[in-house]
Amino acid sequence: MSLQLHNTLHGKKEVFEPLNPSRVTMYVCGPTVYNYIHIGNARPAVVFDVLNRVLKQHYPNVIYARNITDIDDKIIAAAQENSEDIAVLAKRFSDAYHDDLKALYNEEPTLEPLATDNIDEMISMIESLIERGHAYEAEGHVLFHIPSNDNYGALSKRSLDDMIAGARVEVAPYKKHPADFIMWKPSDDNVPGWDSPWGRGRPGWHIECSAMIRKHLGGTIDIHGGGQDLTFPHHENELAQGSCCADNEQYARYWVHNGYITIDEEKMSKSIGNVRQVHALLKDHDGEVLRLALLSTHYRSPLNWSEDLIVQARNRLDSIYQALRSCDHEAADITAIDAKVQDALEDDLNTPLAISALHECARQLNKSTDLKEKTELKAKIINSGYLLGLLQRDADVYFKGSSPDNGLDETTINNLLAERDAAKLAKNYARADEIRNELTAANIELEDTKDGTRWRYAS
Ligand SMILES: [Zn+2]
Missing domain, CATH: 3.40.50.620 (HUPs)
Known part of the structure; x- marks a missing residue:
């Protein structure tokens, strides 16, 4: 095409x-x-x-x-x-x-x-x-x-x-x-x-x-x-x-x-007071999430900017990064682009369709049990994401990078997780639960996997 x-x-x-x-x-x-x-x-x-x-x-x-x-x-x-x-x-x-x-x-x-x-x-x-x-x-x-x-x-x-x-x-x-x-x-x-x-x-x-x-x-x-x-x-x-x-x-x-x-179905204007400056949005939201939100509607169509749109964009990006993070293997060394992403972008930059195709690749990656297929899908998601300017960060960096203001910093979180591991080893489950609750209260989500505990700032 x-x-x-x-x-x-x-x-x-x-x-x-x-x-x-x-x-x-x-x-x-x-x-x-x-x-x-x-x-x-x-x-x-x-x-x-x-x-x-x-x-x-x-x-x-x-x-x-x-x-x-x-x-x-x-x-x-x-x-x-x-x-x-x-x-x-x-x-x-x-x-x-x-x-x-x-x-x-x-x-x-x-x-x-x-x-x-x-x-x-x-x-x-x-x-x-x-x-x-x-x-x-x-x-x-x-x-x-x-x-x-x-x-x-x-x-x-x-x-x-x-x-x-x-x-x-x-x-x-x-x-x-x-x-x-x-x-x-x-x-x-x-x-x-x-x-x-x-x-x-x-x-x-x-x-x-x-x-x-x-x-x-x-x-x-x-x-x-x-x-x-x-x-x-x-x-x-x-x-x-x-x-x-x-x-x-x-x-x-x-x-x-x-x-x-x-903005919320209204014209953006100074007199309405609904002008959304990018530097202010970036204080509360990850730049990649905002980018996905901007690309979620076809470029020639009007785009209605709202909190819902940002939440949806974050959920979509989270789920694709989650798929990348849950595949422990390195992406295959291939330059292939997903054919659906390519076709969508070549058809007058149909970015919403391209994003759906990326989502579909992520679903396949989650389902797949074949190592070669998994590493190739991972590479395809990253290569195709590049064309949209998305998904170029390490998934861990993405999840840990969007720290809310006044949130716990990474070192504190890692120290608490180490203490929780030690508590579990010592069968001190009360202390382990206490730490989990403390982190949950600070808006940190934990995911226990066979390779240890992963965490992220919750949306
Ligand atoms: Zn000009």
């Missing part, structure tokens, strides 16, 4: 055929670093991390770029509010972003360009758009002129009338068309700015991505990804800039968008 992806541009699933199989390119819009990321921002990072793993399995050279927007009016406003330097604030939140993504078991992208490192490319792209009659300067601003591009609206399937209706509120007087969008704007002395042919100013958000793609990946990329909320206007505008700055330029071959996240 070959990889199929849903392409927003054509509104259907298509077989993925890269322009150049020896250099596959993917660009995903990264964060604007003015705050901690919430679980909705983490979803594309995890989804495209899985896609990157699947692509790398098929192609030897995958270049995955995910940008950091480190200049934006939201960053300027947040820095002013804190009386903090803009660059310091942007660095602080981009570090936090990296920490959060690492804790969710994401691999690093191949490239992570910063907007402020690519201003020259943005300026030269804007210049060529002006030259080609797609953009104009007005009062220190440079705007993209939408009627100059016949294909505008092709990605988001919007007509010019819809866009005029959407833009009716407060149309700036210097706009030739109400839907024209800003690529460059003037900066006064209080905000960061760069010299340009149009005076000191700074880029708009859309031009950042188009220019970074052109510089780092080339004229046409294979996959452009991001959240569904970016389709309009951000991606539509990126497409307009990228396809109009050179002759016959195809900007991106496959546009892949992930769906929204709701």
